[in-house]
Each structure stands twice: as C-alpha cells, then as structure tokens.
Amino acid sequence: MTGHTEPHAQGRGAAHGHRTVQEHRARLAELLAPLAQRPAEERSLDAALGAALAADLVAPVSLPPFDNSQMDGFAVRSADFRGDVGARGGDLGAKGGDLGAKGGDLGAKGGDLGATGGDLGREFTVVAAIAAGDVPAPLQPGQAAPIMTGALLPEGADAVVPIEWAVPSRFPEPGATVALPAVEPGTYVRRAGSDVAAGAVVLPAGTPIGARQVGLAAALGFTALSVRAPLRVLVISTGAELAPDGEPLGPGQIYDANGWLLSSALREDGLEAENAVSRSDDPASLRHELAEAARAAEEGRLDLVITTGGVSKGAFEATKLALDEHDVEFSHLAMQPGGPQGLGSFEGLPVVAFPGNPVSCWISWEVLLRPVLAEVVGAPRCRRRLTARLAAPLDSPHGKLQVRRASLRQDGSVALVGGPGSHLLGALAVSDALVLVPEDVTDLAAGADVEVWLT
C-alpha cells in the first residue's frame, strides 16, 4: 500500500500477537506516573537551564514595565500637532523668529517630512535629554525631549519622533528648537504590558527551560525558578560479549555502545545519567546490580533503571531471567527495530528493559520512553515532529511500525540514511531524523508524505 502516513498512526494493523507502540507507551506512562510526584526544587537561573518548570510561571511585573521609547528620537505630546494651539499661542509667537531662521532647513528636508504623512509638523522647544534609566520631568506642551531607546516616556508625552525625521536631525542642547513632523499618538512608543501583562501565565508548568525561557524569567525579575528535579537514571548494559573499556577486543567481543549512547542522550536532555555494565550471562550478576540500584532509589538517589540486552527469544536472555521472578513483563512490540521490550519494577525501582542492538536502544529511547517522560515528567522535551516528503521510495514490513534513520534536507524533503539493520551505528551517528512508517504501510513512493521526528 502506498499512501499518506498520518502522525501517530502507529496503532493500526499491528502484527498478530504483538503489542502496539501506543499500548506499550500507555504501560510505560502507568509505570512512570509516580515520577511526576517528585518534589520541586528551587534553582538559580543558570542551574535551572535544561530542567522543566514545576509550576506555571506568572509574570510579577509587566513587560515592558513602563511606556518607553522604541527609537532614539524626541518624546512629544501628539496633541501639539493637532491645532489646539490656543493654549500655546504665546509659545508659538515667541518662536516665530526661530521658525523663520530654520526655513532653509525645513525646506531642504521637506521630502523627508512629507514622507511621514504630508504634515510639515511644527517646532518644539528642546528640553533635557532622557536616557534609559532616567526619571524624566513631565513634558509640557510645546516641548520635545530627546529620548533614547528604552527610556521611560515623560509624563504628558504620548509619541516619539525618530531622530532621523527631525530638523536638524541631531540632538540639540536644551533650549534649542527642533522641527518635527506630525505623528499619531502612540508612534514609536512601547506600551507597558504590550509584551507581557503582569499576572499572566507566561509559561505553563512542565515547560522545558531553555535559553529563551531563562531570558524571559530574568526579564521578569526572577533570580530562581521552581523546577522539577531532573530524573536520575542508571543505564545498565548487559552481555557477556562486552569487552572492558579500553582493553583490546577478544574474539566474539564488542565494546559497549548502548550505555554511552543512552546515558549521553539522557544527559543531553538535561537528565542525570550514569552507565554501568553487567558482563555476566548469570542472572544473579544483574540481580545484584539491580539490588544495589534499588537501595540507591530507596535512599532517594535514583529514579529509574534502563537495561539493554537480554530481552529477546534466545537461550541466554540474562535480563529476562534476572527479572522473571520480579514484577517485570516482557513483550514484543509491533515495531522495528526495538521489538523486544520489558518494563516493570525491581524492589520498587522502575525498570525499563531495552533490546541489545544500539539502534534498537536508540529507537526505544526516542519512540517509546522519551515521549512518555515528556508527558509525565515534562523533561526531556518531545522531539519536533513534522510531515515531509520522502526523497526516495521505501518499503516496510506489514504489521510493524518501522522507524528508519534519516536526514532532513534543506529543501524540506527527507532521505533515509543507512539500511534498516539495528546494528548500523555508523549511519545512526550521521543521521539527524527518524522516519516513522505506520504498521499498515508496506511501501511508499518518492515524494510521499511521511512522519518525521527531528533528532
């Protein structure tokens, strides 16, 4: 079947006897729900980076906190342009000579002034300049105050004329005269609260705190934020084939990639993660590691264990054997790679068991665990998802959600990187996206829309 793939359409047509990805995510959400109850922590702004907000962030002040100038220019009372000159007749009369003396300038700038609305405007008496941070005196009718970007608008002023429109177009000394074109009330004024109103929820609880969120919080005067403490995760790679770090490979041995891959992925997303290796196929070895981890959890030092390997249908599945008597269930998902999965708890500690191939681990993290943690705990954040055109055709097994490594190209199309094999770590390392092909889709033509997750 060739067709459009709908986002999240991973629930249809799962292979017989296989659990769907949605079902598995629901079980994970159930298992991990208590992690949402962990107490919040107060963290300084720099330490909050990468965590998630524990509560709605409510603006204690408005942004901007006061009416201020958007430009370097002159603060004016716009009513001064609208002919209510009666009140200021004396002023105008007193400046008749000045106006005449500047006639040449005004004429020379006529084009500029005209461009602002055809109104040649009028002259103003320049008063003291207002820098950002100054507390200016009230502005009287007929006065124009040089004002800098961000400076508090003086009482009485309601508009700013940019310096470029002034004649002369420079800041004169107080007492001098400047000719300004007419402007409407509000021109180049940033109103108090026009960005954020005091009392508004600016970021909801659970929002991941990145640089922009820190910037907003700082602007609102926060020096610390209440955050959900990052999860502390232990990744245990299992397998008798795992060579000790840094030693030459013996026959049949490989270096552990899973522990480094997953713990780095968790840490990249603001979680705290360590990795360990259980090198024995004796289930007692893993049980020993898990018992230690359970003690760490009891003492409040650990929230979750992820194991890798030993969950398939082989004759020596150490993880399965180690956890069979515990409250851990193993199942096979309608997903490729990453089909064999386990989840449950070991002496009260949540345990999630991933398969042993590195790409299967990555997909298990990205497609199963990450979205559930994003929803339940608020960190890590979900991957950005979008629909994109396939650069080349693909086929996919019926009844399984196939997840392929890919690269999003600058023209917006998506190209697969490497084959479907779950051992292809080299291709994984140069990919930057995943393509999700739903269970009931077996082939897609070039140009077909597919669901893409940006990694």
Place this chain on the structure above:
Amino acid sequence: MTGHTEPHAQGRGAAHGHRTVQEHRARLAELLAPLAQRPAEERSLDAALGAALAADLVAPVSLPPFDNSQMDGFAVRSADFRGDVGARGGDLGAKGGDLGAKGGDLGAKGGDLGATGGDLGREFTVVAAIAAGDVPAPLQPGQAAPIMTGALLPEGADAVVPIEWAVPSRFPEPGATVALPAVEPGTYVRRAGSDVAAGAVVLPAGTPIGARQVGLAAALGFTALSVRAPLRVLVISTGAELAPDGEPLGPGQIYDANGWLLSSALREDGLEAENAVSRSDDPASLRHELAEAARAAEEGRLDLVITTGGVSKGAFEATKLALDEHDVEFSHLAMQPGGPQGLGSFEGLPVVAFPGNPVSCWISWEVLLRPVLAEVVGAPRCRRRLTARLAAPLDSPHGKLQVRRASLRQDGSVALVGGPGSHLLGALAVSDALVLVPEDVTDLAAGADVEVWLT
C-alpha cells in the same frame, strides 16, 4: 514583491549604506579565525559531550568486529543444503532413522518451510549453543549450532536460520536433530565491517559530539576523544536602566534579560559562558570591565566578550564611547531586528557588540555569531535550516533581511509568533523557529516558501 525565498539569499538589495549580513559574517569570521587555533583537549567520553571533534575520528576496528548472527537461530554451512552430500554420505545414512522419526513434524511444518523458498531443507545434528561473547568450535558439515543474536559465527558457518523456521522451533540439547529450511549464504549474518570498516573516517574534524557520536566512539573502543575546548565567553550587559538582580524595579528600570538569554544560549550549545552587568552610562565603567576581561584572556581564561546595548544612534551609547578609541568598528546591518552591530578587539580580546533589545540580541547570536562560530570553531552547531510554507501572509521592509520569530507546525508549515518588535520577549520564549525574509522581498503570500531555521 511576492516570491520564493532562497536560502542564504541575504546579500541582495541591502538598504543604502547598510552592511549586508554576509559582509558582517565575513568580518566576524576574520575576527574570530584565531579561535580555531586553540589547542585540542583530550576528554573522556562523558566530558566530550557537547564539544566538537578536534580531528577526524578514524575507526580503529571494524563494526561489527566479526561476522555475527543477526537472529537467535542456528548457524549452518549453507553448502549443506546444496546437495554436495557425497562427502557426508556416512552422516546422512546414519541419520536415516532420525529423519523418518521426524517425518510427522516436517509435514506439519511444511507450509512454514515452504515459505522460505520451497526447499524443505534437511536435518542437522545440533552442537553446543553459542552465546554472544562465546568463542565457538568450528562447525563441521551436517552440524547446526544454536546461535544467539550478536554471537560470533563459528568457523565454517556462513548463514543463520532463525529459530522460528526450525522444526522443532526451539533450541534442543547438543546431539539432537533439527530440520532447517534451505537458506542462501549470508542469510541473517552481519558481516564484519558491514557497518564501519576499520581505517575509515567515521566522523570528520569539527563534528559536534552528541549522544550518537559518543555511542559510535564507544562502540569503536574510544574511551576519550580529542576535542576543541569549548569557547569561554563573557557576556556583559550594559545600561544605566538595569536594576540589580532581585531588587524591585525603580521608575524607568528593567531587569537584565540579555546576559541571561545569551549566556544560557551559549551554555545550551556546549560553550562556557558567564554574564556580568555594567550599569553605568560612563564609558569608563565598561572599559574597566573590558580591561579585566582582557587580563583574563591574556591568562588563557577567556576567549571572547559579547556586549549588549549602547551601539545605536542615541546620545548616550556607552559601548560605542567605551570602544571608540579601541580597535572596534560599529556599523548598521541590513537586518531587522539586530541592525546596529560592533566588532573588533579590546587589548587583544575579541569583542562582539550586540544591540540592547533582547530579541535583537537573540537574532544577533542566531543569525550572525552562531553560524560563524559553527564554521570557524565547529561548536556550537549550526541551526537546522529548511524551506517551509508560510501559514499566513507577511510583509517585510525593503532592503533588510527580516528575521521573524515563528513556530514550525506539525503539517510542515510555519506560523509567525508575535510581531516584529525587538522587545517581544514573551513571544520569543514560545517560538521554536526563525523565518528569514530576504532583503528584496517585501511581502509573501500564505503558502509561499520561506527559509526557516529551527531554534
């Protein structure tokens, strides 16, 4: 003009007298080029996360390091299926009775066996099982070795028959007999080097090191990586309007957002960043801060200073005044926001001067400095760029690259978030993309393609 916007098309039609974004990036690249010469550091895998590779990463071993099984199943010599029974006549004869005894089983599974190619296969003598990590004995003709996923293929074996295809479909004891369908050489075998060949450059110098790169390096046996040491950056926010952190705002005062926004952005990208505030409009104050920073740079503790504010056309531009006598040039770019910019050096320390509005700072970082550092130093990484459809029409000033905050939607279209104002920090904090509208484009219709940078 309504039209398609080409990526990187920011060089055309810049407003008169304004420097183009490309020109400015070229000057930045020139200023910062010496930072590429900083010595590399050897870092453990966990400490390397977020840095950039200092040299090409060359595979010291192949991946997989040896031929291994892709499935739980039976390792076989595929020639055993191809009728060259002469050499094994004795074996076959000796097993005639076994074959007969299993006739019922074979018949019952005929459909399964047929599904693998119509060849009913033959019987094998089961030998000792091979777990991952085992060093197996050579496989003799007529033998089948139970083999687990990832285990080293025994000498002589060239294919694996999945356990699901076997009759019976379970792992028997050594000495038992199993019937297997015929398979081609290479079936379910992962060849040594099929992922990565020893000696190949798997990641080029400059590659940012994320979780997948750490995973690949670990799989190749690296316990440490040679990385470019992260830049150390000091962000100095300037302005007499900046209230001390944590104190109530006085009239005309604001809290510093720029320092927190930029230092967090730098840290999110793996750089080391601190932020400071220069609250005086007296240029001597900033010069004092910069002199201290220059000393830190001389002592090898600092690489770069970013200042914010004080670079516009106002009457009190402290940054401009502080740096005028130094080797720092100020210019106005054909970009909105973020037009006023400065760059140069202060007593040998590179200084980049951003404007004072928070959104202008963000855009200056994202559009000017980040791409240059990505190119020159290799970290931070460039933002992902793509072409997407506008969700709604927009207009843009002629002669300026306009950079709008936006959000990429799941259908692949992009919607603007907030207005063009450079003070709109609330909207910035909920955006996740930038839309770049080239200088010569003044309006775009809904559905038009635009250049999008994912932030």
